Amino acid sequence: MxxxxxxxxxxxxxxxxxxxxxxxxxxxxxxxxxxxxxxxxxxxxxxxxxxxxxxxxxxxxxxxxxxxxxxxxxxxxxxxxxKTVKTQMARRPYNYQDQNTGEWYRxxxxxxxxxxxxxxxxxxxxxxxxxxxxxxxxxxxxxxxxxxxxxxxxxxxxxxxxxxxxxxxxxxxxxxxxxxxxxxxxxxxxVTDFDKQAVKHVVGIDRGLRFLVTSYDEQGKTAFFDGQAIMRKRAKYQKLRAILQAKGTKSAKRRLKKLSGRENRWISDVNHCLSKTLVQKYGANTLFVLENLNGVSFERTDLPKALRNQNKSWAFYQLEQFLTYKAHLNNSEVVEVSAKYTSQRCPKCGVIKKDNRNHEKHEYHCDNCGYRSNDDRIGAMNIQLLGTQYISGQEQPKFELATNA
Structure with a gap:
């Protein structure tokens, strides 16, 4: 290809x-x-x-x-x-509620x-x-x-x-x-087409805010890429942007334009370095497995107001693009899997329960088998499992919520 x-x-x-x-x-x-x-x-x-x-x-x-x-x-x-705008609009349908019946339509x-x-x-x-x-x-x-x-x-x-x-x-x-x-x-x-039979590593990648990336491989090894410094720097950009917007002068608007370009270049550099690190860490013949984040919101109501907007707007899709082309150049591949229940499922016993995850402590504790771990690591483990199922032949692996007969 x-x-x-x-x-x-x-x-x-x-x-x-x-x-x-x-x-x-x-x-x-x-x-x-x-x-x-x-x-x-x-x-x-x-x-x-x-x-x-x-x-x-x-x-x-x-x-x-x-x-x-x-x-x-x-x-x-x-x-x-x-054509690009047409595709983007199709991916984001208009949702509205009927004022008489209360029903939602798309x-x-x-x-x-x-x-x-x-x-x-x-x-x-x-x-x-x-x-x-x-x-x-x-x-x-x-x-x-x-x-x-x-x-x-x-x-x-x-x-x-x-x-x-x-x-x-x-x-x-x-x-x-x-x-x-x-x-x-x-x-x-x-470049050489990716061969599932030659896969050496299957790496589950959970993207977030506290940790930009949490990776988990087939050997049970976890790597965390801290996002705290990123969040603080974005907060500084947002504060400066708010000050300039309040002034509203021509010079302030020129400064805003330069500030926007500088921030975008910095974000791109972070994503470039992060994707390069992942590709170099795991080497060739690696399957990187990501969640499909379409429709997933990263808005955090538990954070100060000054931090909320900049957190939910991190360029996760850009990171995926960079990782994809770097992986292809290194004889590796990137696939997306369903994000359903990846943060609610216990990777040991398979029980899916939303209350098992404690957002404040960033911890997952299964009340069925007692397994306890970092919640971002739990997500990466479940994503890695879906990647393993993909290698085994399931084209669209996903977790299903068990129903009582």
Whole structure:
């Protein structure tokens, strides 16, 4: 199978006119994206690239002076964004209660629920490999603009590892962040398909707040990755954000924007380091088993108000994404299992009882067999068991609550 990664390359811009060419190209591309977005919104969301291209391709080229490939990339990018939003809306149906009967109903949402076209506010441009950008033998990057091609030097640690002939470069995105220019390059590599028969380790991973990750393997070994320092730092970000929002000045808003970018980069770095540590710890031929957290809330009412919002918004899905692609590059795999009863089930006797878990003490104590352990560890143990069942042939293993006959 193929595994794709996104390489973030900083560009060394020495001549001011190069930055001006980039800015002009990105702004015209942004305006073209908004034009395509309005067309989709006003024409009942046609998401077939070829059909849309037949109608507005020439208009885009004439109106925004885009190169031929850039015009095609613009249409493709906007349609891809709408498809992503469509998927996200379908996953989050609208729940409402009938005021007369009191019954709850669920309605699946689609793109018609949008009140206005998707807006493209950040200047950027998508570049096609060998058409709009290329890597030269001199080590420079050749990038196409509306005013011709320019050559720039890339600055990226470890970039040479992608030049060994096993990686295939694809689409790249040119953007500017904090006054610096970057090229985000998509690279694809053919990796070996995961073989269940060759599995050496089955690792259950419980994600949470007190411990970002608690892992449990087939040998009965547990590893805790503390999240207390993360929570404290996020609380500081939230406090500073509240102060700036209360001011409401232009300078405060600029500071908020920078603060948001800094926090997002820090969160990504934490998740990168955590996923890398897990992959290196267990090695190749490992099955990492995670809970499916769709619909699961991490809101904690037992915490101070200042800590609640930042706790329930940690990027757990991002951690899963990072762990997945790193696992694939290391001949390993990540699977999701049902989260039902994983924190309520005793891993020794199998009894499922919600009251056995003490949230305040972070302890699970089974009143049936007497087994006692950390509640996050209990979750990881049950998840690991579901992973073992998956290896044995159950495609969707899950725990069921026993019913009395």
């Amino acid at each position: 193929e595994q794709t990664v996104n390489i973030k390359v900083k560009l060394n811009i020495l001549e001011p006119n190069v930055g001006m060419k980039f800015s002009k190209t990105m702004e015209q591309y942004r305006l073209a994206c908004n034009y395509v977005s309005e067309y989709l919104f006003n024409n009942n969301f046609p998401l077939n690239k070829n059909e849309v291209q037949k109608v507005i391709y020439n208009t885009i080229r004439e109106k925004f002076n885009l190169k031929s490939q850039m015009a095609i990339s613009c249409i493709r990018s906007v349609i891809a964004r709408y 309605e699946v949402r689609d793109l018609t629920w949008l009140h206005k076209p998707i807006s493209f506010n950040r200047p950027q441009v998508d570049l096609q490999r060998n058409r709009d950008w290329s890597y030269l033998s001199s080590g420079q990057l050749s990038i196409n603009t509306l005013d011709g091609r320019v050559k720039v030097d890339p600055i990226c640690r470890g970039f040479n590892q992608y030049l060994d002939g096993t990686w295939k470069f694809g689409l790249a995105k040119l953007l500017k962040s904090s006054g610096k220019w970057y090229l985000h390059i998509s690279a694809t590599k053919e």
